Amino acid sequence: MSEAWGWLQAKCLIAWTVDQSTVEASTTTRRGREFLCHGARWLRAVERLGVDLVSELEFTARPQFLRGDYETAALTAMKEVEVRRRAGLSDSLVGTKLMQEAFGPPKNPSDQASRSGVMTLT
Incomplete structure (x- = not known):
């Protein structure tokens, strides 16, 4: 589970939420929302054409x-x-x-x- 969480962070799909009191609080980023709409193929294309x-x-x-x-x-x-x-x-x-x-x-x-x-x- 921690590897999956680390992958989400490394791909900038989730980020720390500044308005929460705990360090573990996170939210889906704009890129994460795009990923949810378009899938892994989209993410690979974005990374290739970065x-x-x-x-x-x-x-x-x-x-x-x-x-x-x-x-x-x-x-x-x-x-x-x-x-x-x-x-x-x-x-x-x-x-x-x-x-x-x-x-x-x-x-x-x-x-x-x-x-x-x-x-x-x-």
Whole structure:
């Protein structure tokens, strides 16, 4: 039992309760409540991706990764980082607007040769 209690503390799933008079008093942390909702798979993903990400990836790729959708998270991260960098586009463009700007028709006809992607609209 003490090993299980120690594991909960080590994973920051429980914490000491400051408003109680006994040292043994503890409460479930925010992370503990997330763990209760999402389970061990979520906790393993959080521990693997325990780094700060650029804002675009924080709101696009991290949620997919935490849900266990690793392939989609990797593809999303690649699109956000690689497409933006290769096209030399602003950080203010995201999602569909980013892809339209990167792969759409060039604003300057001389840029046509530098475009290697093709965008199709359906």
